[in-house]
Amino acid sequence: MEMLLLALDLAGTFVFALSGATAGVQNRLDLFGVLVLSFAAGNAGGIARDLLIGATPPAAISNWHYLAVSLLAGTVAFWRPIIIERLRNPVLLFDAAGLGLFAVAGTQKALVFGLNPVMAAPLGMLTGIGGGIARDLLLTEVPTVLRAEVYAIAALAGAAVVVIGSALHLPATAITLSGAVLCFGLRFMAMRWGWHLPIAGDPEQPATPAPKDHKDDNARGL
Amino acid sequence: MEMLLLALDLAGTFVFALSGATAGVQNRLDLFGVLVLSFAAGNAGGIARDLLIGATPPAAISNWHYLAVSLLAGTVAFWRPIIIERLRNPVLLFDAAGLGLFAVAGTQKALVFGLNPVMAAPLGMLTGIGGGIARDLLLTEVPTVLRAEVYAIAALAGAAVVVIGSALHLPATAITLSGAVLCFGLRFMAMRWGWHLPIAGDPEQPATPAPKDHKDDNARGL
Amino acid sequence: MEMLLLALDLAGTFVFALSGATAGVQNRLDLFGVLVLSFAAGNAGGIARDLLIGATPPAAISNWHYLAVSLLAGTVAFWRPIIIERLRNPVLLFDAAGLGLFAVAGTQKALVFGLNPVMAAPLGMLTGIGGGIARDLLLTEVPTVLRAEVYAIAALAGAAVVVIGSALHLPATAITLSGAVLCFGLRFMAMRWGWHLPIAGDPEQPATPAPKDHKDDNARGL
Secondary structure (H helix, E strand, O other), X not given: OHHHHHHHHHHHHHHHHHHHHHHHHHOOOEHHHHHHHHHHHHHHHHHHHHHHHOOOOOHHHHOHHHHHHHHXXXXXXXXXXXXXXXXXXXXXXXXXHHHHHHHHHHHHHHXXXXXXXXXXXXXXXXXXXXXXXXXXXXXXXXXXXXXXXXXXXXXXXXXXXXXXXXXXXXXXXXXXHHHHHHHHHHHHHHHHHXXXXXXOOOOOOOOOOOOOOOOOOOOOOO | OHHHHHHHHHHHHHHHHHHHHHHHHHOOOEHHHHHHHHHHHHHHHHHHHHHHHOOOOOHHHHOHHHHHHHHHHHHHHHHOHHHHHHOHHHHHHHHHHHHHHHHHHHHHHHHHOOOOHHHHHHHHHHHHHHHHHHHHHHOOOOOHXXXXXXXXXXXXXXXXXXXXXXXXXXXHXXXXXXXXXXXXXXXXXXXXXXXXXXXXXXXXXXXXXXOOOOOOOOOOOO | OXXXXXXXXXXXXXXXXXXXXXXXXXXXXXXXXXXXXXXXXXXXXXXXXXXXXXOOOOHHHHOHHHHHHHHHHHHHHHHOHHHHHHOHHHHHHHHHHXXXXXXXXXXXXXXXXXXXXXXXXXXXXXXXXHHHHHHHHHOOOOOHHHOOOOOHHHHHXXXXXXXXXXXXXXOHHHHXXXXXXXXXXXXXXXXXXXXXXXXXXXXXXXXXXXXXXXXXOOOXXX
């Protein structure tokens, strides 16, 4: 179980690192810059969570596997961008899976460290979206998660399942799975149907899907 | 007294969160983005201070009241921007009051955690200005506090009063009040008279008020 | 020895603070903004390292000397930019020396705090490059270290010497000196010969020096 969780965590890191590396390649960073973007996109969420809950040094710093996986993703994206391009659809699915995994794992870690349950869910969400925010800020772009689609909300929903299930003393494996699956499902459907949150100043905007705007901003470059 | 301080702290958080939410609305973020901006503008200063002095988890993370107040401010700004517009002048006053309160409260917390007094004042100032810096960076703008007016200096002056008063063992209530009032007063007069700090490369710029430039950059959007 | 290290550390802080202050002046920040940039450029790398390894409060916060040195550099750059201009070449040398010093000192501190040796080297590198990244992000520019030249790599090479030497139980003074000298030498030669890392999408770019592009982006403004 422990090994499985670590493997899933590293898989999520790899996919997020790919998104960072791809954004770095598109912005014509040099090899070092691409690798920094990979590490930041793959690990900034978990690092921010660990700093905030007082779990220092963060797992991504104390355990070298996260760095190795991030560098691997960055190297692939740098030298073989064509592979990423071909894998576009699978990578989007992995990204949604990584989001779900990070959200539930982040929430559980926050609960283990004694955080208030109300705050554990946002911290789980932060674990999922923090990497994308760091990636965008390093490229001086407004984080796409702040203005696009159902991405953070999916992570928050998955995190909420863990918090509620934990408060009800349901079995840990079941609530972890349920939360991750809910997040993945919401994210998948949002991509499939182009769901958006309301934007300020658009009172007439339909709550239903905006059919023409399927562009997936959160998965930019993937 | 404890309750009063918490109430004042939450009031300051609310006002700063309003400034973040309003900036988010103006940048056409979606609802989630506006709420993130609210939380960041209301709490980033205190979170940065707590991380730097080793007070983990930060108060804004361990206590859910800060999140609730921030979300309330964000929701109001998102759904009823007209209210914010009408309250423009009161909100500017609250912003100055929040600045004074955050600066003195931040300084005191740093002193309680055993920080060097010389560094406690900048940390108090950081508590006051950190939220605005986070708000601007998330929107990829150069933080207005770095180039506009007497804002950070007012916070620093209030913080210095606390440090000096504490070194002289003056009564805590008196120095807290004096520091907050000094910061509020300086900020208020700076807004009233358009005071600026010198800008590099402008050796001839008068040290006295620049009468035409009353625009209040720090309170952007309020 | 202790005193010598502190003196060298403060010298590195001073030089990095100069780079921040100069960038602030060029972006027409006010005096306060220039001083913030000075402090950020001089200390953000060390602060990030200390937060990540759990050494709170960070040295730059608990010890007021770092603030004083940063403010001194900022004041000089603000009031006497002509001095910086004249010292351009010496400052570039000091910058390379500061990089080497920060990289080895940061690596050693990470090892002392029990970090995995594989991660101690990147943390040493972060100590050296973090200030420049903070400086650029505050000015909403993509960090130059992500797309320019051999800068971070030189820091990483110096850090690696410390990690390897430490694993082999070589004398601390010797490995510290070797690491710093290696970093300085690599950086100096990269400036001298215009070395670059490969950039994505430029498969034909020669690995040898690009003779016309001697512009030193990392030392922007110095």
